[in-house]
Amino acid sequence: MSLSINPVEQLSSEVKEYRKAEYSINPLFINRWSPRAFSDRNISDADLLSILEAAHWAPSSFNDQPWRFIVAKTEDQLKIFHEFLNPFNRAWAEKAPVLILIASNKKRENGDINSAHAFDAGTAWGHLAIQATLLGLSTHAIGGFDKVKARSLLNVPEDMELHAVIALGYRGKKENLAEDLQARENPSSRKPLKDIIFEGKISL
Structure with a gap:
């Protein structure tokens, strides 16, 4: 739903x-929050490309745009992604109709190291998540996956760092989740703002 x-x-x-x-x-x-219950309702190509377009317009150091998105949306593509998700995440993420692996190029076009590549890729993920919410879709970023296996199966070069697999889809019923996950299928809260802001310098 x-x-x-x-x-x-x-x-x-x-x-x-x-x-x-x-x-x-x-x-x-x-x-915007990160559910685990997804329906099998398909996502239109127009919506998927709109979400990736929003990520594409994220700011980046020297406008290098180091992010790369490896998209799985067909049955065969998704099966490959399922192979490198850890069992806990695969149990719910395999219901999502689209999975996106976010990677970033660690080097600039001139060969120099880009120390901002991960920061920039994270910004692109934020844009992606917000645009998905605007379209009535949900996202959940997954860090629990075998990066070595993913790199091999997806032919990712060594100069790209793998960050997260994003489950993308329409919300499903939490009753379809394993019982231990149903109680966790709620929006998370946040720490008080005063606990994460420091004026001038950090004071603990």
Whole structure:
């Protein structure tokens, strides 16, 4: 199922119980969270490309755009991705109709090391997640996968770092998850803002 509300207009009912911003922000940021329950409803190519286009427009150091997206959307492609997910993540992520491996080039075009490549790829992932939410889709970033196996199966060169596999799809029913995951299928809260902000210097 997809949320029936417009995420830029109001908070969804499911996040109101778990999330409250301390200061005024667009509801879009509160409505975005990372579920594990996905339906098998297909994603249109237009929506998928819109989501990747948003990621494509993320800022990057020297405009190097080091991010790379390896997309699995066919049955054969998804089977390969399932091979390198760890068992815990595969149990729920194999229901998602699209999986995207985010990687980034560690070198600039002139051969120099790009020390900002991971930071920039993370920014692109944020753009991707927000655009997906705008389209009524959900995302969940997965760090638990065999990078060595993924690199081999997907023919990823050594000068690219593998970061996360993104499960993308429409929300499913949490009752379809394993029992131990159903209780966790809720939006997460956040630490108080005062705990992560330091003025001038860090003081512990």
